[in-house]
Amino acid sequence: ADRDCLSLYKQIWNWVGSPGNTLNSFADLALGPQRLDEMAVPQDERNVVMGPADSWGMIGSLTGLTLSDQSGSPQAEAYRMARLGRVANLETYMDQNVQRHTVGAHAGTPLTDGAQTTTYANMLTSYQMSLVTDGWDASIALKEGDVFTIDTVFAVNPVSKDTLDFLQQFVIRADVTTNATTTADTTLTISPPIITTGPYQTVSVGVPDGATITYKGTLSTAYPQNMVFHKNAFALVTVPLEMPDSVGWKARQTDQEAGLSVRLVKDYDIDNDVEIIRADILYGVEAIYPELASRISGTA
Structure with missing residues (x-):
């Protein structure tokens, strides 16, 4: 599901930074929320999703700052736990499924x-x-x-x-x-x-x-498509799946607040003497407000 969500970059026209450069400074990352500000995007619920190279580039930039003795400070979290936390009014995430776009x-x-x-x-x-x-x-x-x-x-x-x-x-x-x-x-x-x-x-x-x-x-040339966005830029919609009658065990978990539904079923394979567990999700994704998002690259 995250791969399909990240593939929505193809509907996003804003793209800040210089393609081919890794995000590795606060100034690089700040180009994203700056573009959101210029597009009058709400200040709340802002996020950035980066590929591994860009995420580690940003982590490295924060560990170069003076570490705070206070547990949980952005510098300490970056150094000890490789977590960026909230930076530049963005909740930061790493996802290895960030897509690469070949121009x-x-x-x-x-x-x-x-x-x-x-x-x-x-x-x-x-x-x-x-x-x-x-x-x-x-x-x-x-x-x-x-x-x-x-x-x-x-x-x-x-x-x-x-x-x-x-x-x-x-x-x-x-x-x-x-x-x-x-x-x-x-x-x-x-x-x-x-x-x-x-x-x-x-x-x-x-x-x-x-x-x-x-x-x-x-x-x-291919470039990673990191994205900075407000939560309303994209939609992920799931539908609760029907529960089969003829399985040994079944369960369905639905989170009404998040809008997610996952079905699990378990059955026995008599030919191979193994139990099989299957997880299913029926979903769709769309960029409903692409103007609330921007792609982001580093700078030279």
Whole structure:
């Protein structure tokens, strides 16, 4: 289940830090909550999930500080128990199933083809739109989860709609192969949609014709997808499974508060003279508010 949850990074367009660098300082980690602040994400229930290398990089950065004599201090916990605890208003977790994203082969000189915007009413159910582009090398594979920016198209404060000092990031929501002719159009499915007015405005201006597209990360290179997020960014939903009648032992544990349900059954294998225990969970995952999350890498 955690692997499927962590695979939701493909729906997250914010990505701070420099791909290929390990998180190994407070300043690196702080880029995550900074982006959440810039996106007006609530201060409570913030979390970060890191892969082993990034988690140990952060643990090492804290053990370099003066150890406190007080048991349970972040420095002491990092040094003695390899636990980060709560840092930068984030509950920290390590998960070896943090996914690695291989960036698509984004060769060429990609540009937008035509002025393009949409409205919230048009994107209400999918929160995606089509972006017409050209200038790519012929027949190259762009990947779901690739992140890019468009020249002159800046992010906005989601509350005040003031223009921020960094370009809005977009994520490709479906694999696509560029046109076999470099001058022909290639249409990308992207999030967030390019909305320039109203309460759901996402960008400072509409996409102009001929604007340069700049990718995040080196082509065909894999990077770990650590994520910082508010708890409402993602949903994990489980359904209590039916209990079979013909087994020797069975149990189902449901946690109403957490929304989790797991079924256990035990039976005897007469052919191999062993008892078999089976655990099952029926679940689904979704990024319901991807704007409440960001991917995070270290810095050079």
